[in-house]
Amino acid sequence: MKYVNEFRDGGVAQGLARAIASEVRPDRRYNFMEFCGGHTHAISRYGVPDLLPPNVRMIHGPGCPVCVLPIGRIDLAIRLALDNGVILCTYADTMRVPASDGLSLMRAKARGGDIRMVYAVTDALKIARDHPDREVVFFAIGFETTTPPTAVAIKLARDQGLSNFSVLCCHVLTPSAIMNILESPEVRDLGTVPLDGFIGPAHVSTVIGSRPYAFFAEEYRKPVVIAGFEPLDVMQAILMLVRQVNEGRAVVENEFTRAVTEQGNEKAQDLVSEVFESRRSFEWRGLGEVPYSALRIREGFAAFDAERRYGLAYRPVPDNKACDCGAILRGVKGPTDCKLFGTVCTPENPMGSCMVSSEGACAAHYTYGRYKDAPALEAGA
Numbered sequence: 001m002k003y004v005n006e007f008r009d010g011g012v013a014q015g016l017a018r019a020i021a022s023e024v025r026p027d028r029r030y031n032f033m034e035f036c037g038g039h040t041h042a043i044s045r046y047g048v049p050d051l052l053p054p055n056v057r058m059i060h061g062p063g064c065p066v067c068v069l070p071i072g073r074i075d076l077a078i079r080l081a082l083d084n085g086v087i088l089c090t091y092a093d094t095m096r097v098p099a100s101d102g103l104s105l106m107r108a109k110a111r112g113g114d115i116r117m118v119y120a121v122t123d124a125l126k127i128a129r130d131h132p133d134r135e136v137v138f139f140a141i142g143f144e145t146t147t148p149p150t151a152v153a154i155k156l157a158r159d160q161g162l163s164n165f166s167v168l169c170c171h172v173l174t175p176s177a178i179m180n181i182l183e184s185p186e187v188r189d190l191g192t193v194p195l196d197g198f199i200g201p202a203h204v205s206t207v208i209g210s211r212p213y214a215f216f217a218e219e220y221r222k223p224v225v226i227a228g229f230e231p232l233d234v235m236q237a238i239l240m241l242v243r244q245v246n247e248g249r250a251v252v253e254n255e256f257t258r259a260v261t262e263q264g265n266e267k268a269q270d271l272v273s274e275v276f277e278s279r280r281s282f283e284w285r286g287l288g289e290v291p292y293s294a295l296r297i298r299e300g301f302a303a304f305d306a307e308r309r310y311g312l313a314y315r316p317v318p319d320n321k322a323c324d325c326g327a328i329l330r331g332v333k334g335p336t337d338c339k340l341f342g343t344v345c346t347p348e349n350p351m352g353s354c355m356v357s358s359e360g361a362c363a364a365h366y367t368y369g370r371y372k373d374a375p376a377l378e379a380g381a
């Protein structure tokens with residue numbers, strides 16, 4: 001397959017592995033966070049850790065959209081389906097995330113909720129058009145990549161007079177999450193999450209561009225290399241990060257030049273800012289309340305805002321105490337540190353959000369057998 005197989009070439013990967021091994025200094029450790037769940041998935045799937053020297057460690061970040069959704073937000077969606085009788089439309093992975101009272105969207109569907117899996121927000125618009133007598137709510141989750149299509153759908157609904165369509169907006173923002181990680185006590189004060197640099201998101205960066213990461217490189221002295229989701233992209237990005245660390249540089253570099261520019265997709269950015277505005281605060285699983293880290297629908301499109309339309313009030317719900325998703329999303333723990341991993345908690349029977357989506361760290365480790373010989377994280381390693 002053109003433009004995919006070239007980025008999965010084993011021989012080239014071995015060459016990059018040799019280059020990394022020859023450039024790492026034996027007297028130091030290199031700890032890099034891959035922010036995105038897509039990178040976490042690629043790293044597990046293609047065995048990237050097996051190609052790295054032992055003193056280069058990858059730390060999973062909070063960039064899996066399903067994983068960071070807190071229980072309270074899923075509860076809101078469930079209540080809309082069960083109590084308000086709406087047709088609730090959402091992406092597949094969201095259906096299986098455990099919520100309060102032993103429920104999930106899947107289980108709420110089994111209890112009679114009209115909850116439908118869709119591939120795109122346009123499917124939800126079609127359902128609204130086909131059922132003018134029913135209220136249809138799209139449960140919108142995800143980072144900057146999935147936000148522009150939601151903005152387009154809201155504008156289409158307005159233009160087409162689809163008054164039975166609304167959106168439960170849970171779109172979140174990448175730079176705020178990176179800032180939260182850098183400001184966390186584990187990174188700043190305790191040193192339990194040593195961070196030498198970031199692999200920057202691929203798809204998110206096609207929308208927001210490389211510019212927003214400059215602040216982290218300049219202010220926090222953390223190198224950022226934006227990388228694609230193929231294994232050679234990741235290996236190349238690690239080599240670029242190792243070089244920056246060795247040379248004492250901290251800048252934003254773009255490995256994913258085939259898709260990411262400095263300014264990003266300005267048309268998509270304009271659309272998003274026309275329809276959405278920043279929320280003062282939003283709860284993330286693992287990170288807690290993060291200021292200005294999510295979007296809400298602007299007053300001008302209030303008719304399409306499910307939170308306003310149904311008078312929804314957010315109620316935070318604590319995570320299952322036995323589940324370590326919160327610590328994993330902050331980079332404090334790895335999947336194999338959780339006592340439930342692979343025993344009580346599996347992709348077929350997820351106890352936490354990180355075991356649901358293929359981008360979740362627990363699911364990625366389990367699916368590709370990365371836990372079998374993985375050592376537990378050493379604190380401060």
Ligand code: SF4
Binds near residue numbers: 325339340342352
């Ligand atoms: S293995 Fe399951 S219970 Fe443990 S942290 Fe991962 S998702 Fe949560």
